[in-house]
Amino acid sequence: MADKYVVVDVETTGNSYVKGSRVMQISAVVVENGRIMDQYTSFVNPEVPIPSFIKELTGIGEEEVAKAPKFKEIAGVVQSLLEGAVFVAHNVKFDHSFLAGELEAAGLTSPIKKTLDTVELANILLPEANSYKLEELSDQMELEHITPHQADSDALATAELLLILLEKAKSLPIETLDMLCKLSKKLNSNMLSFFESVRKEKDSLLENLPDDLDWFRGIVLKKKEIPFKETPIRSFDYPEKMDDKTKLLQPYLEKFEPRDGQFEMMDTVHDSYRTDRHAVIEAGTGIGKTIAYLLPSIYFSIATEEKVIISTYTIQLQHQILEKEIKVLKEAIPFSFRAALIKGREHYINMLKFEQTLMEPDSSYDETITKMKILIWLLETETGDMDELNLSSGGKLYWKRICNDGSFVDQYNDPWASHDFYLYSKKLAEHAEIIITNHSMLIADLKHQILPKSRYVVIDEAHHLEKSVRTNLGRQLDYQHIKFLLGKLGTTEKKKRFYVLEKHTAKLNASLSRDSFLVDRAIEDLEAETDDLFMLLSQLLKNYQSHKEKNRRAKLRVTENIRSSGSWQRVILCAERFLDFHKLILDGMDERLSLIKKMQTSLKPSELAFLEEMTGFYDEWAEIGQQVKYLLAHYVANEVIWLESDQKISANRTSIHRQPLNIDQFLAEKLFRVKKSVILTSASLTTNNTFKFFNDEIGIHSFDRIETRIASPFPYQQMVKLFIPTDLPDISATPMEEYVESIACHLIAVANAAEGRMLVLFTSHEMLRKTYELLCDSNELADFVLLAHGVSSGSRGKLVKNFQQFQKAILLGTNSFWEGIDIPGENLSCIVVVRLPFSPIDEPVTAAKLESIKASGKNPFSAYSLPEAIIQFKQGFGRLIRKKTDSGVFFVFDQRIMTTVYGKAFIKSIPSIGMEKGALSNLIPSVEQWLEKK
Template sequence: MAGKYVVVDVETTGNSYVKGSRVIQISAVTVENSRITDQYTSFVNPEVPIPSFIKELTGIGEEEVAEAPRFGEIAGVIHSILDGAIFVAHNVKFDRSFIAGELEDAGFANPIEKTLDTVELANILLPKANSYKLEELSDQMELEHITPHQADSDALATAELLLMLLEKAKNLPMATLEKLCELSKNLNSSMFSFFESVKKEKESRLESLPEGLESFRGIVLKNKQMPAGEAPIRSLDYPKGIDDKVKLLQPLFKEFESRNGQYEMMDTVYQSFRTSTHSVIEAGTGIGKTIAYLLPSVYFSVGRQEKVIISTYTIQLQHQILEKEIKILKDAVPFSYRTALIKGREHYINMLKFEQTLKEPDSSYDETITKMKILIWLLQTETGDMDELNLSSGGKLYWKRICNDGSFVDRNNDPWTSRDFYLHSKNLAESADIIITNHSMLVADLEHPVLPKSHFIVIDEAHHLEKSVRTKLGRKLDYNHIKFLLGKLGTTEKKKRFYTLERYTAKASAVPSVHSFAVDHAIQNIEAETDDLFTLLSQMLKRTRPNKGKNRRAKLRVSDQIRSGGSWQKVMMCAERFLDFHKLISQGIQERLMLIKKSQASLSPAELAFLEEMAGFHGEWTEMGLQVKHLLSQSENSDVMWLESDQKCMANRTSVHRQPLNINCFLSERLFKEHKSVVLTSASLTVNNSFKFFSEEIGIHSFDRIETRFESPFPYEKQVKLLVPTDLPEINSVPMEEYAESIACHLIAVANAAEGRMLVLFTSHEMLRKTHELLYDSNELRDFVLLAHGVSSGSRSRLVKSFRHFQKAILLGTNSFWEGIDIPGEDLSCLVVVRLPFSPIDDPVTAAKLEYVQAGGKNPFSAYSLPEAIIQFKQGFGRLIRKKTDRGVFFVFDQRVITSAYGKAFLKSIPSIKLEKGPLDHLIPSVESWLDKK
């Protein structure tokens, strides 16, 4: 790496120099000849107050900077260090803006000419990294990073990261480097110089590709491996006794705990498969249910030569099973077995399309970065699965162009067929014993089979199955998606893909019946009809459901009464015009694709790639038309339809939804009737110790089945105390603002007693936002880090990581935070449920469900609302205790849990623990003593 690099990090009082934020610490590490040669560090007196959040984050307060020099006093030193060097930082714009601003104010010219951003470089060279934050990269790459968020440690870690990335770049194949150099010319940094210098250094040496890599059509990628065929095992004895199971599992865990519930669950799953019987199993927290269903599945699959499908709720859980529990069992069982993870084809890269996009000039920044990181990823991946990649939002849009979503090109004409990742995943699945998929893919397979045939299925997180089926079988239409598809067609003649398609049609000497002028006219008109359609829908929503709260998301169920009104008739007329233009465009594209397909053997790879992309687009376009037709057609009694928008009810933020109300018949016919044994398991399936509600919801109630529960092995009575304050008002008896103020006051008191480590679960985004605003404005929690879903930036997983990072943290969450969050140990010691999790009765699906239940002669509250809320309540409670050594307090702010007749049903749904009730000031000492905070 030629030249001198100076790696800089600054800690500041805020995010913007021009808005008055100033440097409080600076560190500059000099890197020359691929090694660190010097480091300069100094605190800086900013002459402005340091916010409490910055003190908590960095550990730097007024005491540390009181005797430190002002920046002007060290500006000369900084200028001389940076002069003539390439300026490197992790998020270079931030550090550069502060250094340039401080130097200019001190009377120095800005010496920074060339920059290099290690965020950008890591994005390219570490395509599979979970995060590009410095602290998390340091953990992943095992770099020394002693005191994160202090400039000396951050700068040194960034310098070590730079050297590690340089080493990775040096080991890249020459063909990959050449493509990176070509692409990096589009980037606004010294990225081109970086890769060019590495390439020139390698040019002086002869190199051969490392083992396991191959170069094909100028792209270097990893060889795919098919597992070797093995002779079937004739006899395989399942470990029936406890001693046999302990002997298998004990060597695999440092802190092994023998769990009778886990062993009993193993036997139940094996019996279910062996006798071709369905089973429903509730496994309490700590049972170890994943191993409990995997071990018998593996023994049964290999011993009986029968594939077993494991379905999880999310793709993340798919990977967790493959990378954690499957690996554990491979070391345990005395035989080998094969596993395959399979997803929808859009998850896999289409190499023909990717190859051709590399040749496109003038790519956007996000596209360029994504192309570069995919080139690196192809050296590592055997799956071609996009979920291995950490993509930006712009990168995900680019992926839609290059994913395996079409089938226009015949395999014989696609030069990449022999290296197709989707076909490879299907081949692996065909040869596998255990196939891991997700609920969405499983439901899709029930309609249109793609997965290898199997009569034996395990469905984990089965309490989500009903929702997964409704979502997958349902339809959604939104303005932005239609506009995105129209954008793919293009709005100018120069960019219109339809005109490119027309040129290829002419080249094939074919004459389509739908003239291009007619298609062009339809494209222009359908844009106007789209605007009109969603304006009508949003106006109807705003008129019928005036906004009740600043942050409320409006929903309107489309009832028969609404359908008979004049406003809906206008919507239908507009939709009909839309569909007329849509049909003409669809015919024009399809006809041309079919005409060209006949002569595709004579087309170039670039032409084939474009046509494959157009075929994928046509599939999306056709599906969108079906959505409009289905969503706006006469409603079936079994469906529920609604409009949804944000508080402003703007046309481009309005969507139309339609879902089947009940999916039990679908699952009964397609899943339980067609398969010999389906095992359904979750930590939350029963209500009042009965599976009745769950079984009827998913349609298994009419089948013979095993039903069993395995209690958690945790000693909850020694780990958790349940506290119910009695001095909070009923939500319906006071204005929402007053109720939120009461909640905020109680949270402040509880947070101080528990010293943070507190997760607060809401049932309403509006209530969460209002409470967060009050907590923030009160200044009573200024020493705490306050995080809120939908308010603080970042995904759910990012917020959870931030919560675990800070000692005194409070996390406010809604729906998705009630489950799937694993925060063991002292990171979470206080859980607060603000309200019992009843679904709002004005939610379209809930309202339709309640009407349906009532029409069947049942009480809608006791037959639907209460059981659904209890299952959610159980999931929420399960966030607190994740290990045998955990300890915490569980607050329920909703007094209905002790005052209502149905409150006992909630308390019976969780383990038996000590309950204390009374005014909050009477409960606070219990919090402090239980958590040992005195």
């Protein structure tokens, strides 16, 4: 390409040149004709102090810059480098603002005329990248990036990234480039110039569309393979013998070792299918349970031509099964089989809607970038599944407009039907032997069949099943969602749904029973009623909140006592007014949509796309009315209703929830009675050596089943040691502040002994936050990186990743950190359980369950609270040992594990390991010796 690029990175003393921060290192890499030609790097004396956190981040301090030139001394060199070039940086506004400021201060004019941001460019051209941070992109693209946060390394990595992005852009079809150029005009950056220069270069080349791509209605996308049913050339019997299984798997599984437990689980699953019985299998860490249930499932499916559904709790595990274990088994098993992954239809793009949004005259920045990103993604995706995309929050809002919600336009009317991704995923599932889905989709299928018919199901992470069913059968409603829909509905602005609907209806010259003026007034009235309804709910929550709850998220169970109060009656009256206005709006939409639907065969694609989007909106709006009726109706036995808000209990942060209390009957009728064989497996299903609690909760207790516990193959005695300090106060008799101080002091001692690499598990976010603040204030942990969920910025995944990057790191987590995180190896060598994980007895669902159990004549503590806490405790312990090479120490600070009768149940729930108890000062030498030995 003809353009000369100069890729620049500056390290600075702060974030703002205007506020006094200055450049302390600069590096510029010259890129011409698709090659790196030169690099200029210099430290710069910033003439201002360098803050300590900047020194820590960059490794640049006063020593490095003391003898370096001032910027004005190198300003001429910088200016000549930039002359006539496109200025490129990763987050170009930052680097540009500093260089422009420094050049002006040196009395020189900035020669920068064109800029290019590799963050923005990567966002478009690498739609599936996990992150657009330079360090993480470098890892993904396997770029050499030796010293992140130093200008020379950052600039060189950015230059190499630019070359990759240039090559990617040059590989794009001309039709896609044309659309990118059109969309780029809406951006403020020089992205248009970039894509136009690439497009111009393509003019001189005669290129045909590659065979794996298809051009349809102006959009280029990857062709879909038409699925067909494959029949095995010959029949293969399930490998009964251990040697046969070993020979099958050993060549294809890295570092494979025959494990009795894995083979036992395979045989149990096979027997369950063969005898049409259910199975409950607790499989310890290291068993290899995914392969253990997949292999017999595949053999059984091929032999009997019966589909097997595999259901997981998380979408990530869905992908892992398909991309890891299924991939291995396709190589290992001596016959072909098909596996398909299927999710809810809202995960898939609706091409008709997307096509029409490309023609919109004005879009926000986020929408435009997302449209460009999707155009690139369509060249690569075989699934059309949004989970492949890295979308901004604005991009996710745009996705809601273009997702496949299955509203109205069916495959006979939709011009894109032959390219529909959701229909394609269903075709793949119809032709597959193994169907991989998630608990949410499985439960939806139990209510209304949406998956291909199957009488055989594997439920992985089965300890989550009860909660998943309750969540999926329940409903919730919040202020923000209603206001968001009202904002989209409107009547006056051109992009508002009702305005456009009215415009389409007007063409038909039909008489309407509900004038648009009435609907307009109803929308305004509903806005006011929504404010009133959630104000009443938040006030009710505030009135009933106890003082001890003031520092955590507020929750209030709506009991019979509350329902009979005057406050609740005011809520019901307001809800009735809400429903009156809601129905008027709904009827107005319904009347207009019905008229347009009668004309669907003569509608243009743009009108069909609007009809699809509007019908989806209508369904969503109708659901709001159903939710208000359901959530605020009379009391229903076996259900729990509660209000929830933030700590300040503001109306716009308040929501109302309703869930069934027990789901055992639902699963008994819809799952266990209907399916021939359901396999339920997890590492944590038993309490007190029995499956009774789990079986009762999910309703399998009255069905014939196989039950088996398969112990982990790990030699835990040599890998883990349990430590219980006895010099901590009794939490029930100690003020919170005093108890947290004791916890913090103990954590400091343990952290120093373990040299970080420590996960601290809390049951209370308030206690976590107070502990974190004390640890931060202590000079004892100055060398440690402290991370805390809900306090430090970032998601759970980001915090775990950051934790793994530092040698001396401490991660404080609450509920979600007790399970589902995988930190193998030396990154984690110490877990501290601050309190035994009993659910707070005032949590709405817990409180209602305990009341119900007590009313039935049982002991609620032994029947529910204790077994639930034991399962959570086992999950927490399971974070420490993930591989046979792992080792570490497990601390329990809660004295109840030693002082109560039930405490022994927690110790018995984990593998048999060595244990020491005593004053912490006496335990520390043993901790150091144990970790040193390992």
